Amino acid sequence: MSRTAKLFICCCLIFLFVQWFLHQRAEDTAINIANLSVVCHKYNLPLLLVDPRILQQIITGVGHQSKCKFLCHQQSISYFAVEQKFFFNQEEFFSDLDKYGFSCFVFRQHTPQGFHFPGSSQLVTHFEVQRNGHSILVSLLYERGALIPGRGDFWLGKLKGNPLQVSTMKGTSRCASNEVIIGREYSLWKRFKTSKVTIDAVPLRAPTFPEAFVNNLRDSKFIECNTDAANQYHERHPKDETSEAEEFRQSARSLLRKAKSALDDLGVPFWLSSGTCLGWFRQCDFIPYSKDVDIGIFAKDYHESITNYMQNNGLMLKYSFGKVEDSFELSFVENDVKLDIFFFYEEEDYVWNGGTQLKTGNKYKYIFKKFDLCWTEFEGLSLRVPCDTETYIEANYGKSWREPVKQWNWKQSPPNVQENGQWPKSEWAEVMQAF
16 A cells, blocks of 8 residues: 555544544533423422523524534533523532532632622622533623613623632633623613523523523623722712702703613613713712713714603603704603713714804814723612723813812813804704704
8 A cells, every 4th residue: 555545544544533532522411401401390499591602603594514413512512591580509519410420610709899799799600510521601681770670681790700619610710711792791671572482402591582691791791890999089079969969960860870771671772871871980970060960972872762751761851952963862851850962973983972152153163082881780770881981081170180179061061072163044943953
């Protein structure tokens, strides 16, 4: 037999071995998921499929050409989740997993200061089960930002620190590797509907609308209000607890809740802006002397029913400035507290919102660096803020934003303001309306 033939046969054997190994590993993956499902079912713990790769295959209908179509993947880790409120009898649960040959690791962290969760000062945020080189990372979903209990959103902790060993550890954890998507950062998942499904003969739960769920994963980063910084601020500037300040806080909370309800119903994303964003970032509170609530919306997300939905929620339209395509602002009022909605326009290198002076028709423009949006919890609500909040605030309030400024001229004080022309008098009736 020639040397070339021998080399060819060796390559073929190596190829067949690799294929057999991958096939065996894929089947082990499905077996691991099936066994985990069995144990979860025993403890009435709904196991939720959240793996974006598997869900994407289900969306497209493209899986493996075998009986095990979707769960027999060759990735080293699969992603699932369970709601924390169902997670009881943890020691017995992990003991049963051990009987199936799993190595189990639990990840914990201190309860965030902004998270009022009863019980232990530490939260179980994830657990990993591992067998035959395959890991299943299960994230615990904690409810946050609930206007009504049971209707809040899902908060996920960040994988960090060393896992606490529950059973005999074999091998090393893969949870902190670069391939991790879920668990890489703190996240907030908007509450989503789930359905019972059977995937490759394994009973599970999965998002009812998997495509929307996968898309929302990309914008789920969560940042906590910095309570330590807020306490330091209040050491220098004691919190205003006068009856007038408390009355404003109560009205501002009501205003923000109603605005969120209306905009969420419309599917219009918004974020805390201007003084309200500053109050959240600097002192984890409203700024009582500001006397209003500020939010931002990208102009491309404008919905013609915003005014109707706001008014149906008890917020009356007070002012309308500009046009949807230029310098648009809306103001609503409840109990003499005003909600200002600033619409932002995206340019190639920056974003901006406009302002209009009622008496003169002069236009102003406020320039910001482009920013992404993150989730936070403020006043018991799930809300968005610019991810790089400090840069956003510095644009509006300068380097001295840490100090309170009670005298503020919206046309001159912001360091990012520019004059932007004037509305023609023929358009004043359209672009400057008071109700």
